[in-house]
Amino acid sequence: MKRFAATPNGHDSASTRRSSVLVAAIAVLGVLALTSGNALSDTGNPTANGPDALLLTPALFDEAGTLDAQEPAVLCPFGVIAEDVPDDGGGAIAVTWELGDAPVSDDASVSADGSVSADGSAEGTGGSAAVSGFEILRFAPGEEPILVGEAPVTDRRFVDDTAEAGVSYQYIVRALSSVTGPDGVPAGFADSIASSAATATAQWFATSRLNALVVMIFACGAVMFYIGRARTGSELYIRRIPGLEAVDDAVGRATEMGRPVLYVPGIETVSEVGTLAALTILGHVAKKVAQHGTPLLVPTADPIVMTTAQEIVKQAYAEVGQSDRYDPTSVTYITYDQFGYTAGVDGIMVRERPEAVFLLGYFAAESLILAETGHEIGAIQISGTKETSQLPFFVAACDYTLIGEELFAASSYLSHEPVMLGSLKGQDFAKFWIVVLIVAMVAIGTVGYAITPDGSSVPARVFDAVKTWFAGG
Amino acid sequence: MKRSIPLAITFLTGVFLVVSFFVPHEPFGALEQRLLIWFSIVSGFTMLLGVDNLLRSHGRKIGRRNPGWWHSVVLLIGFAATVVLGVLGRIHHGSPFHMQSPFMFVYTYTIVPLQGTMFALLAFFIASASYRAFRARNTVATLLLVSAVIVMLGRVPIGAAISEFFPAAQEWIMDVPQLAAKRGIQIGAALGAVSMSLRIILGIERSYLS
Incomplete structure (x- = not known):
C-alpha cells in the first residue's frame, strides 16, 4: 500500500x-x-x-x-x-x-x-x-x-x-x-x-573520504620520510628548475639596468594556496633585491596579501642588513576588482618600465593582459600558477613559467636548505608512485576489457574497483 | 617567542582543519565553517588597511609632485565621489545598491564598461601571443601550430563545412592529449600543495612569517 x-x-x-x-x-x-x-x-x-x-x-x-x-x-x-x-x-x-x-x-x-x-x-x-x-x-x-x-x-x-x-x-x-x-x-x-x-546522527569518521585519507597519509609519509633523511645529512638529488634559476639573473639584470623589479602575487587572498606560495617566493626575491639595492614594486589586489607582503619585504630587508633601504610604499594596495587591478598593474608597467616582472600566484583572465604588457616593455618575465587554463598564456608570453607544482617547490628550491629540499624529494617520490599506479591501472583495465568487453574478467573488475574507490568520496 | 606563538597557532589550526575534514562530529565538523567566518571578519577589517594604504600612497605622490601626480588626484576625487554617491544612495533609496541609486549609476555606466574594455583587450593580446607561439621554429612549435589550427577549425562551423575530420580531431585532441596533460599538471600541483602545506604546518616553511 x-x-x-x-x-x-x-x-x-x-x-x-x-x-x-x-x-x-x-x-x-x-x-x-x-x-x-x-x-x-x-x-x-x-x-x-x-x-x-x-x-x-x-x-x-x-x-x-x-x-x-x-x-x-x-x-x-x-x-x-x-x-x-x-x-x-x-x-x-x-x-x-x-x-x-x-x-x-x-x-x-x-x-x-x-x-x-x-x-x-x-x-x-x-x-x-x-x-x-x-x-x-x-x-x-x-x-x-x-x-x-x-x-x-x-x-x-x-x-x-x-x-x-x-x-x-x-x-x-x-x-x-x-x-x-x-x-x-x-x-x-x-x-x-x-x-x-x-x-539524524553524527559520525566520527567520514567513510566517503577514506580514499583521501589514504592518499594523504601516503603523500605526507613520503614527504616526512625524506625530510627525516635530509635531517640526517643524506644527500638528495633535486631536478633542475630553469625558471627558478633565472630568478637571480632577472634581479641582476634589473640592477644593471637601474630599473625596478615588479612582483605581482596574483589576484586572490591568502586562503588560496597559490598566493601563499607566491608570498613565500617574495621573501627570497625581496632579499635579492635588498642585497642589490634594486627598487621593488609589489602591487596587491587584497588587503591581507598587502599586509603580509609588507611584513615579508620588511623582514627580508632586515635579514640582509638593509632595513634603512626598505621603502614602505613598495607594497601597495590597488583594488579588489579584477580588471581594475589589471589596469593598475599595466599602468605601473608602462610608467615604471620594470626590467624584471614576476607573475606568481593565482591568475584568471588577466594573465595574458599582464604578461603581454610585460613582454611589450621588454622585461624578463618569470611566471607561475597552478591554474591549468592560464598556463598556456604564460608559456606563450613569458620567458620562464613555473608549471603547477614548480610554483610550490620554488620556496624550497631557492632556500637550498636540506630539510626543505627533503620535502621536494618526498613530493617527487609520491608523484612517481602515482604515475606507476596510473600506468599499471591503464594496463590492467585495457587487458581486462580486451579479454571480456563486458568487464567480467578479474583484471577488469580490479580496474573498476580501484576506479570506483578513487572516484568515490 | 615572537615566532613560536604564530608557529604554534599555525600548527594547531592546520591539524584541526585536517582532522575536521575527516571527522564530521562536533566539535570538529563545523570548525572549517567557523574559521571561514572568522576569516571573513578579519578580511573586512583589513579592507580599511587597504583603503588607508591607497589614500596614503596617492596622497604622498600628490604631495611630492611625483611624475603623473594628477592621476592620483583623479583617483582621490573618484574615490571621494563614489563614497558620497554611496551615502546618497543609502539616504534616498535605502541602499547604495538600489538600481535607481547614483552609486549604481556610476557602477553600471562607468565601472562595467571599463571592465569590459579591459577584458576586450584580451582578444588583441591573444592574437599577438598566438602569433609568436605558433611560429614553426622547431618540431614542438610546429606540433603546437598544427594542433591549434585543427582545434580552432574544429570548433567553428566552417571547419565541419570543410571536412568532418576537423570536429572529430579537435574533440580527440581536447579529450585525450590535452586532458591527460592537464590532469598530470593538476596531480602534480595537488601534491605540491600538500607538501607545501605540510611544511607550513610543521613550521619548516617560515618565509611567510615576518
Whole structure:
C-alpha cells in the first residue's frame, strides 16, 4: 500500500476510470483505516501516527468530507524513505520518493496526466505532469506535521538540514497540483504515506573520504620520510628548475639596468594556496633585491596579501642588513576588482618600465593582459600558477613559467636548505608512485576489457574497483 | 617567542582543519565553517588597511609632485565621489545598491564598461601571443601550430563545412592529449600543495612569517 491516487482530471472518457479509482481509493482508505487504526483528520492533513499515517487530498474530498470526483488529478508520491545523511555532523536527514506509474490498488493505476486505468497499467509517459512541485512535511512522535522544505517537480530527493540530532522524525511528501486556482494556489495536493522513522546522527569518521585519507597519509609519509633523511645529512638529488634559476639573473639584470623589479602575487587572498606560495617566493626575491639595492614594486589586489607582503619585504630587508633601504610604499594596495587591478598593474608597467616582472600566484583572465604588457616593455618575465587554463598564456608570453607544482617547490628550491629540499624529494617520490599506479591501472583495465568487453574478467573488475574507490568520496 | 606563538597557532589550526575534514562530529565538523567566518571578519577589517594604504600612497605622490601626480588626484576625487554617491544612495533609496541609486549609476555606466574594455583587450593580446607561439621554429612549435589550427577549425562551423575530420580531431585532441596533460599538471600541483602545506604546518616553511 504505497500510494494514494487522486481523481481523473475530467477527460472525456473518465467516467469508467473515475469509478475505478474511486473504488480503489475507498478501498485503500478503508484498508489503511483498518490497519492503522487511524482516521482522516477533518482538515485533510495527514495525521502524525507513524508510517501508516493516512493520506489525504482535497482532490478527493469536498468541504463536507464527501468524495469529489471533479477536482484536478494529482499524482501521489510513494516509496518515501527517510535516512540519516552519512558522513555529517548530525542534523540532516535525506528524504527520497518516487512518483507516477504506481498502482493505486491491485487493479488501478494513475498515469502521467492523472488518468487512471483499471487494468493496473499506467497511461502516459511521464509521471509528474499533474504535479507542480513537492512540499516536505516532518513530524516527531506526538507532534503535528510541519513544513520543512519544498522541492521542484524534477527532484526526488530532499535533504532536511534542520533536523535535531538524536530525534526520530517521519516525513510525508506532498505533491502539489499543477492546476492552480485564481489566487495562484495549487488546486489540490496528494500526500504520501509517512516514511519510517529516521534519526539524524553524527559520525566520527567520514567513510566517503577514506580514499583521501589514504592518499594523504601516503603523500605526507613520503614527504616526512625524506625530510627525516635530509635531517640526517643524506644527500638528495633535486631536478633542475630553469625558471627558478633565472630568478637571480632577472634581479641582476634589473640592477644593471637601474630599473625596478615588479612582483605581482596574483589576484586572490591568502586562503588560496597559490598566493601563499607566491608570498613565500617574495621573501627570497625581496632579499635579492635588498642585497642589490634594486627598487621593488609589489602591487596587491587584497588587503591581507598587502599586509603580509609588507611584513615579508620588511623582514627580508632586515635579514640582509638593509632595513634603512626598505621603502614602505613598495607594497601597495590597488583594488579588489579584477580588471581594475589589471589596469593598475599595466599602468605601473608602462610608467615604471620594470626590467624584471614576476607573475606568481593565482591568475584568471588577466594573465595574458599582464604578461603581454610585460613582454611589450621588454622585461624578463618569470611566471607561475597552478591554474591549468592560464598556463598556456604564460608559456606563450613569458620567458620562464613555473608549471603547477614548480610554483610550490620554488620556496624550497631557492632556500637550498636540506630539510626543505627533503620535502621536494618526498613530493617527487609520491608523484612517481602515482604515475606507476596510473600506468599499471591503464594496463590492467585495457587487458581486462580486451579479454571480456563486458568487464567480467578479474583484471577488469580490479580496474573498476580501484576506479570506483578513487572516484568515490 | 615572537615566532613560536604564530608557529604554534599555525600548527594547531592546520591539524584541526585536517582532522575536521575527516571527522564530521562536533566539535570538529563545523570548525572549517567557523574559521571561514572568522576569516571573513578579519578580511573586512583589513579592507580599511587597504583603503588607508591607497589614500596614503596617492596622497604622498600628490604631495611630492611625483611624475603623473594628477592621476592620483583623479583617483582621490573618484574615490571621494563614489563614497558620497554611496551615502546618497543609502539616504534616498535605502541602499547604495538600489538600481535607481547614483552609486549604481556610476557602477553600471562607468565601472562595467571599463571592465569590459579591459577584458576586450584580451582578444588583441591573444592574437599577438598566438602569433609568436605558433611560429614553426622547431618540431614542438610546429606540433603546437598544427594542433591549434585543427582545434580552432574544429570548433567553428566552417571547419565541419570543410571536412568532418576537423570536429572529430579537435574533440580527440581536447579529450585525450590535452586532458591527460592537464590532469598530470593538476596531480602534480595537488601534491605540491600538500607538501607545501605540510611544511607550513610543521613550521619548516617560515618565509611567510615576518
